[in-house]
Amino acid sequence: MKLEALAPPREADFTSRLRSPAVAARVGVWLGICFVIAFVTGLISHEAHVTHPFVGFPTRPVWLYRWTQALHVASGTAAIPLLLVKLWSVFPKLFARPPRRITELAVESLERGSIAVLVGAAIFQLASGVANTAQWYPWGFHFRATHYAMAWIALGALAVHVAVKLPLIRSVLGSPIESAEHDRPSTAESGPLDRRTLVRGSLLAAGVAVLATAGSAVPVLRRVSVFGVRSGGGPGGVPINKSARAADVVAAALSPSYRLTVRHGARSVELSRADLEGLRQRTGVLPIACVEGWSANGTWDGVRLRDLLDLVGAPRGRDVRFTSLQQHGPYKVTTLPSQFADDPLTLVALGLDGEKLALDHGYPCRLIAPDRPGVLQTKWLDQVEVL
Numbered sequence: 001m002k003l004e005a006l007a008p009p010r011e012a013d014f015t016s017r018l019r020s021p022a023v024a025a026r027v028g029v030w031l032g033i034c035f036v037i038a039f040v041t042g043l044i045s046h047e048a049h050v051t052h053p054f055v056g057f058p059t060r061p062v063w064l065y066r067w068t069q070a071l072h073v074a075s076g077t078a079a080i081p082l083l084l085v086k087l088w089s090v091f092p093k094l095f096a097r098p099p100r101r102i103t104e105l106a107v108e109s110l111e112r113g114s115i116a117v118l119v120g121a122a123i124f125q126l127a128s129g130v131a132n133t134a135q136w137y138p139w140g141f142h143f144r145a146t147h148y149a150m151a152w153i154a155l156g157a158l159a160v161h162v163a164v165k166l167p168l169i170r171s172v173l174g175s176p177i178e179s180a181e182h183d184r185p186s187t188a189e190s191g192p193l194d195r196r197t198l199v200r201g202s203l204l205a206a207g208v209a210v211l212a213t214a215g216s217a218v219p220v221l222r223r224v225s226v227f228g229v230r231s232g233g234g235p236g237g238v239p240i241n242k243s244a245r246a247a248d249v250v251a252a253a254l255s256p257s258y259r260l261t262v263r264h265g266a267r268s269v270e271l272s273r274a275d276l277e278g279l280r281q282r283t284g285v286l287p288i289a290c291v292e293g294w295s296a297n298g299t300w301d302g303v304r305l306r307d308l309l310d311l312v313g314a315p316r317g318r319d320v321r322f323t324s325l326q327q328h329g330p331y332k333v334t335t336l337p338s339q340f341a342d343d344p345l346t347l348v349a350l351g352l353d354g355e356k357l358a359l360d361h362g363y364p365c366r367l368i369a370p371d372r373p374g375v376l377q378t379k380w381l382d383q384v385e386v387l
């Protein structure tokens with residue numbers, strides 16, 4: 001074999017006119033929009049998950065988290081084809097000769113370093129996000145914390161990248177897309193595809209990717225969303241994320257000696273399922289909206305949480321801790337901030353869509369609060385403690 005065949009390509013070997021800043025900048029604008037939407041909705045999701053957020057998360061509108069999370073997953077999904085096209089269009093730059101002068105070399109190294117961080121972080125975010133929407137957790141780290149930290153790194157690197165490239169971006173976007181002004185010297189070949197078609201094609205691919213997945217949150221898209229991943233279908237059309245069997249709670253949930261404990265300091269009450277059914281019942285339509293991107297509305301029946309808190313004389317303005325019958329797993333204990341605890345829509349649900357709550361949906365009773373991430377809607381309640 002000739003040694004030449006093993007050598008990496010040179011920048012000059014890439015001749016397609018499509019690999020040009022004119023394409024990279026235009027696709028980059030859309031990619032940047034997707035990243036910013038994903039970043040902002042991701043921050044919102046982070047705020048919704050932590051017990052003591054920067055600003056207290058609102059309880060209204062009840063569908064806010066559902067739609068910001070759907071937008072988060074949609075913008076991330078749209079970014080995948082855009083990122084691929086963008087990386088393809090700038091790929092030859094990877095093989096550009098480094099400058100000789102030391103100062104130029106230093107500047108170029110810094111710039112390339114920031115791009116390496118940006119590309120790495122972007123690929124990590126999109127790949128881990130896709131795995132999460134597919135309910136696949138092949139890693140050992142905590143998904144949400146890592147995805148959140150990496151988002152800041154990606155955003156920081158993006159800001160540096162845009163700042164460095166701003167003069168070029170402005171100039172490129174100011175000239176016609178077919179202009180050769182900013183092209184690398186070796187770009188000569190014009191293939192069957194022109195630049196405008198490539199950019200439009202990338203946007204179309206982004207749109208198709210969103211349509212193919214968004215049905216897990218948007219009911220009207222369910223039939224076109226061939227890749228829309230939802231948890232297993234459950235009663236009332238509400239998916240089931242973790243089954244009672246998987247959580248190992250079947251025996252405890254069905255036990256005749258089951259009691260829900262509601263506690264405030266030294267005062268506590270123990271309520272059987274029949275006791276709970278004997279209290280004033282309310283009905284409300286609230287979504288389950290999983291961080292993984294699927295969501296569904298349910299019509300829930302049950303006891304208003306505030307009514308239970310009144311039984312033990314709990315004042316308003318207190319956070320409330322929910323403990324599940326589940327013995328293991330990260331979601332067996334959750335804390336509900338006070339604004340949700342005092343909200344009249346927050347229920348300890350006993351039924352879904354006119355039927356007794358299914359075992360897999362949290363029988364004997366579960367928490368359902370407005371505008372909350374699904375993971376905090378604790379199932380198979382054992383204890384409710386005022387903090």
Ligand SMILES: Nc1nc2c(c(=O)[nH]1)N[C@H]1C(S)=C(S)[C@@H](COP(=O)(O)O)O[C@H]1N2
Pocket residue numbers: 238239240241242247288289290291324325326329331332360361362373374375376377378379380
């Ligand atoms: N005890 C307990 N509650 C839980 C979970 C769990 O694993 N254990 N999963 C949560 C998650 S991630 C979601 S999205 C919702 C889903 O509720 P569903 O299975 O009734 O749709 O329940 C939440 N409540």
Ligand SMILES: [Mo]
Pocket residue numbers: 241289290291292374375
């Ligand atoms: Mo979830």
